[in-house]
Amino acid sequence: MPFSLLKYGLNNDYPFEKDADLPVPSELKSSYDVVIIGAGGHGVATAYYLAKYHGITNVAVLEKGYLGGGNTARNTAVIRSNYLTSEGVKFYSESVRMFKELSHEFDFNIMYTERGQLTLAHTDAAVRSFRQRTEVNKHFGGRTELIGPKEIQELVPTLNMNPAHMPVLAGLWHLDGATARHDAVAWGYAKGATQRGVELHQLTEVTDVIVENGKVTGVKTNRGTIKCGCAIQAVAGHSSLMAAKAGFRMPITTYPLQAMVTQPVKPFLDPLVSSSALHCYVQQTSRGEIVFGGGSDPYPLYNTRSTLELKESLLAHAIEMFPFMANLRLMRQWAGITDMTSDYSPIMGLSPVENYYLDAGWGTWGFKSTPICGKTMAELVASGGKVPDLIAPFAMDRFDVFRQVNEMGATAASH
Amino acid sequence: MKIMHCPLNGPRNISEFVHGGEVREMPNPATCSDREWADYVFYSDNQAGVITEWWLHAPSGYWFIAERHTVTDEILKTYDPSEIFNQRVEFSKEDAAAPKEATA
Numbered sequence: 001m002p003f004s005l006l007k008y009g010l011n012n013d014y015p016f017e018k019d020a021d022l023p024v025p026s027e028l029k030s031s032y033d034v035v036i037i038g039a040g041g042h043g044v045a046t047a048y049y050l051a052k053y054h055g056i057t058n059v060a061v062l063e064k065g066y067l068g069g070g071n072t073a074r075n076t077a078v079i080r081s082n083y084l085t086s087e088g089v090k091f092y093s094e095s096v097r098m099f100k101e102l103s104h105e106f107d108f109n110i111m112y113t114e115r116g117q118l119t120l121a122h123t124d125a126a127v128r129s130f131r132q133r134t135e136v137n138k139h140f141g142g143r144t145e146l147i148g149p150k151e152i153q154e155l156v157p158t159l160n161m162n163p164a165h166m167p168v169l170a171g172l173w174h175l176d177g178a179t180a181r182h183d184a185v186a187w188g189y190a191k192g193a194t195q196r197g198v199e200l201h202q203l204t205e206v207t208d209v210i211v212e213n214g215k216v217t218g219v220k221t222n223r224g225t226i227k228c229g230c231a232i233q234a235v236a237g238h239s240s241l242m243a244a245k246a247g248f249r250m251p252i253t254t255y256p257l258q259a260m261v262t263q264p265v266k267p268f269l270d271p272l273v274s275s276s277a278l279h280c281y282v283q284q285t286s287r288g289e290i291v292f293g294g295g296s297d298p299y300p301l302y303n304t305r306s307t308l309e310l311k312e313s314l315l316a317h318a319i320e321m322f323p324f325m326a327n328l329r330l331m332r333q334w335a336g337i338t339d340m341t342s343d344y345s346p347i348m349g350l351s352p353v354e355n356y357y358l359d360a361g362w363g364t365w366g367f368k369s370t371p372i373c374g375k376t377m378a379e380l381v382a383s384g385g386k387v388p389d390l391i392a393p394f395a396m397d398r399f400d401v402f403r404q405v406n407e408m409g410a411t412a413a414s415h
Numbered sequence: 416m417k418i419m420h421c422p423l424n425g426p427r428n429i430s431e432f433v434h435g436g437e438v439r440e441m442p443n444p445a446t447c448s449d450r451e452w453a454d455y456v457f458y459s460d461n462q463a464g465v466i467t468e469w470w471l472h473a474p475s476g477y478w479f480i481a482e483r484h485t486v487t488d489e490i491l492k493t494y495d496p497s498e499i500f501n502q503r504v505e506f507s508k509e510d511a512a513a514p515k516e517a518t519a
């Protein structure tokens with residue numbers, strides 16, 4: 001628990017925070033050592049670790065909208081490390097470890113809540129793959145077990161054990177599964193970075209990337225042109241469009257991902273429950289609302305509209321899992337546009353342009369990786385382009401040599 | 416439900432259709448380099464704007480071409496592939512015997 005929270009509990013007065021607001025930088029300077037494009041969680045986390053661990057503070061984070069207003073504000077905040085490949089599990093486990101410490105690190109409560117995540121298997125093939133995931137997870141220090149129907153019913157008494165005539169055979173019970181408040185993660189990093197001298201410029205859109213002799217030298221924005229020693233793009237759904245400005249293509253397709261939430265009800269569901277066969281995951285928030293998420297939209301689009309088709313299919317499956325939910329009302333729906341790769345792993349590291357670094361391909365699963373992305377991208381930048389081992393498998397050119405890191409099976413219900 | 420106009424079956428619900436990806440020229444698999452093949456298979460312009468792409472009307476197994484705006488979600492035009500593909504594509508054996516670039 002962060003100490004400020006304890007103090008708050010014992011305080012008679014309403015403890016108002018003097019430095020609650022982010023400093024507003026006035027003008028853009030003509031040049032920075034590092035320009036970070038996109039102030040989502042990933043962009044500000046990178047700025048934070050650059051300043052904190054590497055003393056690099058002549059940094060501008062440029063955001064076309066507002067801080068954390070992209071997918072960082074839209075995700076369903078599932079944090080887990082029960083992936084399939086050893087590259088993936090190593091990377092995400094480190095992120096989960098960092099998440100646990102974040103409230104302390106920021107002295108600001110990000111409401112990290114470890115509730116465990118349960119994925120349901122309805123086929124023999126799924127049970128086999130869960131066995132593999134259990135072993136890979138344990139090998140890298142994660143807490144994951146394969147459990148049977150009896151234990152599942154004890155964990156989630158309200159679950160229909162025969163949804164859509166697909167009996168629940170087993171469950172992948174991931175005790176490290178957690179959630180956190182996504183906005184708080186972005187604010188915590190942004191505050192920590194700006195306090196150390198990083199400039200955060202909101203309403204500042206990068207309109208072009210200046211490349212000279214194969215090397216990035218600056219960016220054009222709606223507020224003028226600035227020079228930079230190096231640049232990082234962390235723009236999620238807009239990754240391909242930004243890469244095009246820098247002059248290259250990416251193995252990414254942008255799809256909307258929709259989610260929705262019901263009216264609040266009494267607490268009934270502690271773990272996060274997900275079914276890959278039903279393309280649906282369900283969780284109850286600390287406010288009592290039930291959040292639903294599912295698969296991506298069926299075709300690529302740069303638009304955050306909502307569709308009736310998705311609502312119908314997702315809710316039909318959710319009601320199969322928890323029949324009493326048929327009586328609940330939906331309160332809100334939303335969508336984000338996500339940068340999907342064909343192997344469901346990210347694209348991190350070097351690009352065809354010198355000193356221009358990539359943090360992309362985060363699709364529907366990148367909130368959980370925010371801390372480790374910030375840390376490894378900062379290392380990459382501070383070392384002048386030496387790729388940290390942890391992210392080497394996620395290089396873009398893995399596609400050129402057909403060495404994908406296939407996490408599709410571990411991401412079936414997209415979160 | 417959103418409606419798409421199938422050139423063969425007329426207006427149908429969008430749920431009857433499957434998206435098939437951008438229309439683009441396939442390099443000759445027998446002669447292109449691994450990098451060119453990877454570019455064809457994995458890389459994409461992923462544009463925000465009007466794109467030309469393949470769609471399948473699943474119940475009738477009919478493939479056609481659509482022009483669609485990827486920001487507004489408007490389907491501007493759909494037509495039979497014969498409007499673009501009016502010649503048979505042949506990958507001859509001679510091409511395969513003389514690769515452009517050694518592929519390891």
Ligand SMILES: Cc1cc2nc3c(=O)[nH]c(=O)nc-3n(C[C@H](O)[C@H](O)[C@H](O)COP(=O)(O)OP(=O)(O)OC[C@H]3O[C@@H](n4cnc5c(N)ncnc54)[C@H](O)[C@@H]3O)c2cc1C
Pocket residue numbers: 037038039040041042043062063064065066067068069070071072073074075076077078079204205206207234235236237238242257258259293334335336337338362363364365366367368369414415
């Ligand atoms: C509905 C939904 C549910 C999800 N659920 C989960 C989940 O449960 N768990 C999980 O781990 N992940 C989840 N994700 C994925 C996760 O949200 C993202 O992968 C993650 O937030 C990406 O963070 P980011 O900082 O890279 O991107 P973003 O937060 O999207 O930030 C990118 C920023 O770049 C800015 N930008 C774009 N273009 C420009 C430009 N030209 N100039 C300046 N700025 C620009 C944007 O305005 C944006 O603020 C979900 C996503 C969605 C949409």
